[in-house]
Amino acid sequence: MQWSRRALLLTGGVALPAFAFENRIVDLRPELDGVPYGARTAVPEGVGEGTALKGCPPPFKAARPAPNCFSSFIDPKKDRDHYYKPFKYNKDEKEAMNELLAAVKAYPPGQANIDAGGWKLVRNDDRYIYVQYESGKIGYLDDLEFLMDPETKSVNVRSASRAGFLDFGVNAKRINWYAKYLRNLGWETTDVTPDNYRFYFKQNGTE
Numbered sequence: 420m421q422w423s424r425r426a427l428l429l430t431g432g433v434a435l436p437a438f439a440f441e442n443r444i445v446d447l448r449p450e451l452d453g454v455p456y457g458a459r460t461a462v463p464e465g466v467g468e469g470t471a472l473k474g475c476p477p478p479f480k481a482a483r484p485a486p487n488c489f490s491s492f493i494d495p496k497k498d499r500d501h502y503y504k505p506f507k508y509n510k511d512e513k514e515a516m517n518e519l520l521a522a523v524k525a526y527p528p529g530q531a532n533i534d535a536g537g538w539k540l541v542r543n544d545d546r547y548i549y550v551q552y553e554s555g556k557i558g559y560l561d562d563l564e565f566l567m568d569p570e571t572k573s574v575n576v577r578s579a580s581r582a583g584f585l586d587f588g589v590n591a592k593r594i595n596w597y598a599k600y601l602r603n604l605g606w607e608t609t610d611v612t613p614d615n616y617r618f619y620f621k622q623n624g625t626e
Contacts, residue, residue, distance in 0.1 A: 440537030444529045445555040463581060466562050469547040472577040475501040478584060486622040487586035489594060489611065491575035500618040503594065505573035507607035512569050516546065519565055519574060522600045523550055531592040534561075552593065559583065563593065588625040591616070 465473045475488035475498070489503040508515040520543060529535040535555025542549040546567040553560055559582050566575040576597075578590040591611035598608035613620040 440528075440539050440551075440553055442528055443535065443537035443553065443555070445535045463562070463579075466564065467542060467549045469542060469544055469549070469566070472564050472566050472575055473579075474498070475579060485580075485584045486619045487583065487590060488577075488579035489590055490577040490579070492577065500616065503576050503578075503611070504609045505568070505571075505575045506565075506598070506601055507571075507573050508601075509572065509605060509607075512546075512567065515572075515574070516567060518601065518604050518606075519548060519567075522597055523548060525600065526550075526596065529555070530596055533589045533592050554589070561586075561589065561593070585623050587623050588620070591619065591625075 463473070465471075472490055472492040474490050474493045475484040477483060478485050484498065484501050486500070488501055490501060491503050491505045493502040495502040508518075510518075523540060526534075526538060528537045533554070534552045536553025536558055538550055538552045540548070540550055546569070548565040550563045551560055552563060559580065561578065561580050564575075564577045566577075567573075568575060576594065578594050580586045580590065595610050598610050602608045609615070611619070613625075
């Protein structure tokens with residue numbers, strides 16, 4: 420494939436292969452403006468490390484954090500709009516992680532009209548899970564991380580878009596799917612709704 424100068428600049432000068440997840444339910448165009456889907460945005464710094472989760476930093480200096488991210492690693496007193504309460508479990512650590520992994524594997528691409536580009540389990544450790552999701556229309560990549568805290572019998576969550584400012588409800592729908600799945604197994608989880616995340620839904624026009 421012939422790469423344009425603009426494409427190479429957007430990918431740091433490295434020609435990356437076309438990107439698509441095997442469990443996608445749509446056929447994506449191989450590239451946009453000369454840049455393969457999935458190659459246009461690198462994994463954000465601090466994502467996928469497995470020791471801690473990022474917060475929701477502003478997309479550019481002095482800006483307010485974008486309404487396209489939720490994280491349990493945020494002080495709710497400082498940023499209630501992006502803080503997400505950790506999942507709570509009432510079983511042993513191994514059983515809880517097995518249920519969480521089962522939830523990841525059961526996630527259906529295209530549920531609630533999101534993530535039709537599929538997903539990939541990137542990392543699965545004893546207490547940490549990292550999954551990438553791809554949108555079906557444009558091919559944007561999102562990151563979802565789970566980090567267990569056995570001392571509090573909880574699982575910290577971070578779901579965030581890599582690109583853009585708005586997510587049009589995608590991260591809320593993704594988190595809510597997991598919240599419902601685990602709640603049916605006896606976990607204590609919280610849904611992302613207009614009642615408790617008014618800023619997010621207002622900005623995304625999905626109230």
